[in-house]
Amino acid sequence: MTGDELVARLIAAVGEQRRESGVVVEAVYQPVGGAGGKVMPPTFPVVERGGSPYLLEERWVDGDRVGTVVIDQVPSQANRVEEALLAARDTGRLSVPIFEMMVDGLRLTSLQFPHRYADAYLRDSEVDGVRFDDSTAGKALRSVTTHDVRPLYAREPYSLLFGAWDSHRRGRWPRFARLYQSMMYGLDPIVGDRRSGRFDPLNLTGGVDNKDKAETDWRFLPEGQKAKGGRLSEIGHGHIAPNPAHGGVTVREVRRSAWISFAGLERLRFGEVSEEAAGLARAALAALALVGDRLAFGRPSLSLRSGCELTRITETVAFEVAGGEKEPVEVSVGDAVAAFVQLRAQAGAAGVPMADDVVAVTPIRQLREAMVYARTQAVPDSEE
Numbered sequence: 001m002t003g004d005e006l007v008a009r010l011i012a013a014v015g016e017q018r019r020e021s022g023v024v025v026e027a028v029y030q031p032v033g034g035a036g037g038k039v040m041p042p043t044f045p046v047v048e049r050g051g052s053p054y055l056l057e058e059r060w061v062d063g064d065r066v067g068t069v070v071i072d073q074v075p076s077q078a079n080r081v082e083e084a085l086l087a088a089r090d091t092g093r094l095s096v097p098i099f100e101m102m103v104d105g106l107r108l109t110s111l112q113f114p115h116r117y118a119d120a121y122l123r124d125s126e127v128d129g130v131r132f133d134d135s136t137a138g139k140a141l142r143s144v145t146t147h148d149v150r151p152l153y154a155r156e157p158y159s160l161l162f163g164a165w166d167s168h169r170r171g172r173w174p175r176f177a178r179l180y181q182s183m184m185y186g187l188d189p190i191v192g193d194r195r196s197g198r199f200d201p202l203n204l205t206g207g208v209d210n211k212d213k214a215e216t217d218w219r220f221l222p223e224g225q226k227a228k229g230g231r232l233s234e235i236g237h238g239h240i241a242p243n244p245a246h247g248g249v250t251v252r253e254v255r256r257s258a259w260i261s262f263a264g265l266e267r268l269r270f271g272e273v274s275e276e277a278a279g280l281a282r283a284a285l286a287a288l289a290l291v292g293d294r295l296a297f298g299r300p301s302l303s304l305r306s307g308c309e310l311t312r313i314t315e316t317v318a319f320e321v322a323g324g325e326k327e328p329v330e331v332s333v334g335d336a337v338a339a340f341v342q343l344r345a346q347a348g349a350a351g352v353p354m355a356d357d358v359v360a361v362t363p364i365r366q367l368r369e370a371m372v373y374a375r376t377q378a379v380p381d382s383e384e
Contacts, residue, residue, distance in 0.1 A: 001329045003338025006290075009329075010283040010339065013319065014265050016275075020319045023286070024326060025182070025258035025293060027315035032301060038192055038248040040307030041069050042076070052191060053246045061187060061255075069189035069249050072304055077182040077258075077296075078162040084295035085158070086111040094291065094337060097155055097355035099137075101125060103363060103371050110156055117141050117156040118166035118173070125361040137359050146174045148271035153281055154355055160268065161289050179265055180289040182258035182297070184304075186251030195242035204238045211235050254310055256297065260289045270352055277350035284347050284354065287340035294333045 001009070013020040031037030043053040055070035072080075086109060088094040099110040099122060113119035127135035133142060137155060144151040152159050161180050166173035207221035207229050208214075214235035221229055232238040265286060270278040302310045318326035344354050363371060 001331055001335055003335050003342060006287070006329075006331060006335055006339040007283070007342050009319065010286050010343065011279060013262050014279055014282040014286065018262060018266075019321050020262055021322065022262050022320050023260040023290060023317065024320045025256065025297070025315065025317050027256040027297070028313045029184075029254040029256065029302065029310040030313055031254075032309040032311050035253070036250055038250050038307070039071065039186065039254070039310070040246075040248045040305060041071050041186070042073070042305070043246050054189075054191065054249065056189065056191075059185070066187055067189060068185040068187055069191075069251065071184040071186050071254055071308070074178070074181045074183050077184070078178070078180070081180070081182070081289075081292035081296045082111040082158060082162070085292050088291075088295055094295075095341075095356040096157070096288070097357060097359075099156075099359050099361050101361050101363060103368060104375075106371065106375065111158060115166070115168070116159040116162065116164040117144075117152060118159070118164050118168065120168050121363070121367070122361065123168060124364050124367040126364060127359065127361055131364070132361060144174065147269045149176075149268050150270055150273075150352060152176070153270070153285070154353055155359075157285060157288060157354060160285060161292070177264060178261075179285065180258070180260050180293070182256060182293065184254055184256045186249060186254045188252040189249040190251075191249050192247035194245055194247040196245035197242035198233070198240040200238050204232050206232055206238075208232055208235055248307060253313070258293055258297070260286055260293075262286070273351045277347060277352050280343060280347035280350055281352040284340060284343035287336060287343050290331060291333070291336040291340050294331060294336050298333055 012018065013023075031039050041054045044055060046053055055073075057068055057070070058065055059068050060066070061068070085094065085096065086098070089096055089098065089111075097110075099113075101108045101121060108121060110116065110119075110122070113121050122132050122138070122141075125132045127137060132138040140151045140155060149160060152164075160176055161178070163176055163178040165175040206223050207225070208231070209219040209221060209229045211218075211230035211234040213219075218235060220232075233240050265282040268278075268282060268285075270281055300312055302312070304310065316326070316328050317331050318328040320326050348354065
């Protein structure tokens with residue numbers, strides 16, 4: 001499907017006489033190296049669930065009730081799409097707006113802020129010396145309502161695609177549901193087992209006077225010497241005996257299911273502009289979601305986390321129409337980008353523009369201090 005064909009299809013799909021319910025993506029994966037290989041799902045604190053650190057659940061798959069394990073949740077998949085969009089922007093492949101914060105070589109953007117337009121990183125920043133909420137860009141974002149989403153469309157469209165809610169400021173702010181979602185799960189999981197330890201090539205033994213001095217001038221204590229302190233293993237030396245650790249799973253296959261909702265797009269309101277302009281903006285958002293999906297998942301393999309490398313076996317991209325019928329289409333990254341660029345230009349000409357520049361934001365003093373501390377002084381995550 002060419003960019004022009006995709007433009008026409010998306011405009012019709014968000015129109016008043018639409019027959020489409022959404023764009024669906026269905027894909028099947030297996031571990032790199034072949035079926036039956038072990039994969040590492042995300043882990044969570046064990047709260048009942050039979051003691052498993054994984055999210056295990058039953059679901060209907062192809063008409064059968066099947067045991068599954070979550071391989072990647074909806075929020076995580078959205079973050080992967082945001083990461084892909086940012087990478088495409090950085091390489092010049094895609095032109096979209098972002099907020100950008102730079103602190104001592106550390107870069108954060110609005111495609112990384114956890115709460116998107118409503119994030120505390122933006123709230124606790126400044127634009128040209130003015131607190132963000134009082135800046136021109138900040139005031140525009142604060143003016144967004146369910147009846148007029150143009151401020152978000154113009155400056156932070158990702159909040160509309162992936163959902164956002166301002167829970168950090170006083171007041172009752174609008175909630176925006178996800179228009180795009182994706183998740184991955186494995187079928188018929190068999191939970192594995194393993195042991196995790198550490199081998200020291202010299203098998204160092206003894207102790208240390210103060211483990212808090214690990215990065216400075218700690219003092220070695222031979223075995224048997226009585227003194228307050230800690231084991232060498234507490235500062236990274238010596239053996240650690242193998243201990244139980246989450247052992248991953250083997251699955252029959254991994255499936256990905258993604259969805260762009262035209263009903264959700266239909267609910268977006270764009271103020272007093274014409275319905276034609278609003279329709280073009282909705283279609284541009286759908287195209288941007290498709291761009292992100294193709295950038296993130298349109299490759300032959302995925303690397304989700306350590307121990308979770310997946311090869312794509314099959315994939316179908318389709319328009320789902322009333323009755324549940326799916327009409328497959330071939331959409332490359334180039335096709336999706338071309339459609340987005342054209343639809344954004346048409347929406348802008350009709351009165352609903354989207355920016356493509358960078359707004360630099362600077363953290364306030366307190367936030368900068370917290371960021372510097374986190375990078376240089378905070379204890380490792382595993383010790384908190």
